[in-house]
Amino acid sequence: MPNEGSYEVALKRSNEIHADLPVHPEKYTMLTGDRPTGRLHLGHYFGTLVDRVRLQDMGVKTNVIIADYQVITDRDTTEHIADNVCNMVIDYLACGLDPVKTMIFTHSAVPALNQLMLPFLSLVSEAELQRNPTVKAEQEASGHALTGLLLTYPVHQACDILFCKGNIVPVGRDQLPHIEQTRLIARRFNERYGRVFPEVAGLLTSTPLLPGLDGRKMSKSYGNSIAISMSAEQTAKLIKKSKTDSERMITFDPENRPGVSALLTTAGICTGRDPREIADEIGMDGAGALKRYVTEAVNGYFEPIRARRAELEQDMGYIRDVLADGNRRANEIADATLAEVREAMGMVY
Numbered sequence: 376m377p378n379e380g381s382y383e384v385a386l387k388r389s390n391e392i393h394a395d396l397p398v399h400p401e402k403y404t405m406l407t408g409d410r411p412t413g414r415l416h417l418g419h420y421f422g423t424l425v426d427r428v429r430l431q432d433m434g435v436k437t438n439v440i441i442a443d444y445q446v447i448t449d450r451d452t453t454e455h456i457a458d459n460v461c462n463m464v465i466d467y468l469a470c471g472l473d474p475v476k477t478m479i480f481t482h483s484a485v486p487a488l489n490q491l492m493l494p495f496l497s498l499v500s501e502a503e504l505q506r507n508p509t510v511k512a513e514q515e516a517s518g519h520a521l522t523g524l525l526l527t528y529p530v531h532q533a534c535d536i537l538f539c540k541g542n543i544v545p546v547g548r549d550q551l552p553h554i555e556q557t558r559l560i561a562r563r564f565n566e567r568y569g570r571v572f573p574e575v576a577g578l579l580t581s582t583p584l585l586p587g588l589d590g591r592k593m594s595k596s597y598g599n600s601i602a603i604s605m606s607a608e609q610t611a612k613l614i615k616k617s618k619t620d621s622e623r624m625i626t627f628d629p630e631n632r633p634g635v636s637a638l639l640t641t642a643g644i645c646t647g648r649d650p651r652e653i654a655d656e657i658g659m660d661g662a663g664a665l666k667r668y669v670t671e672a673v674n675g676y677f678e679p680i681r682a683r684r685a686e687l688e689q690d691m692g693y694i695r696d697v698l699a700d701g702n703r704r705a706n707e708i709a710d711a712t713l714a715e716v717r718e719a720m721g722m723v724y
Contacts, residue, residue, distance in 0.1 A: 440535050
């Protein structure tokens with residue numbers, strides 16, 4: 376029998392929820408978010424933003440956290456953070472999130488959410504925190520010392536999910552250990568103090584991973600990503616500069632031709648076509664023709680989103696209002712949940 380924390384069990388659970396979502400969207404509360412460390416890019420858009428908008432429009436209670444406190448898990452400055460937060464809100468709205476249906480808020484503005492860290496930390500052991508593979512991977516990627524905040528990152532994520540009684544979190548396979556940690560915390564709290572929190576499930580996304588322009592993972596730090604906020608000209612310039620190889624014939628071969636295949640994948644996702652079909656069509660026309668095709672595909676797809684973005688940038692008062700309203704709503708929910716937690720723990724004096 377597969378282990379309850381295994382990928383097979385998580386996939387089965389996820390598939391059942393995917394089937395039930397269109398029928399009973401009201402049963403689900405979704406929480407997801409981003410760290411405001413820079414601009415959101417096409418990987419974020421196709422990997423998560425499209426799904427968030429779909430769930431929102433389906434009638435699921437959608438909550439999106441801008442995890443500003445988590446920026447300092449592995450970096451020593453909050454320089455540019457206010458600008459990053461505002462631009463993140465602009466990206467969200469331009470991509471279709473509706474602030475009336477979706478609660479958009481920041482960590483640092485919701486004290487009661489963060490206060491859940493104290494009882495939650497008492498429910499996990501040091502060994503469990505040390506074992507989390509995502510924490511290890513993030514520490515190695517940043518080269519930063521393991522801070523207490525990074526070590527307790529999965530517990531902080533449990534606070535994010537559980538403060539609003541979230542029961543689904545869209546994730547990739549590599550994020551499942553975080554969901555398992557949250558399930559464990561909720562279960563232990565409920566067993567020890569009485570039922571307050573729901574069972575949480577990871578909603579596995581079926582979107583293919585969009586590689587960066589060089590075939591590696593799309594990442595701001597690699598400089599291989601196209602930001603949603605880029606202009607058509609900046610996008611064209613970046614695609615033109617991307618590395619391909621010396622072979623003229625265009626073929627889709629991710630293992631041996633990562634650069635060419637990354638461009639074909641990007642074009643495929645933006646046009647809804649099979650990358651192999653695009654490769655066959657371009658054939659001997661070479662890398663120049665491929666780059667022109669990709670540029671047109673990306674700029675064509677993002678033209679309406681970028682037009683909406685340009686409008687939103689002109690009204691920063693509205694952007695601040697969206698955030699203030701989201702923070703106000705999040706505080707109401709967090710205060711109510713914390714009151715329930717204190718009641719369950721017998722800490723109301």
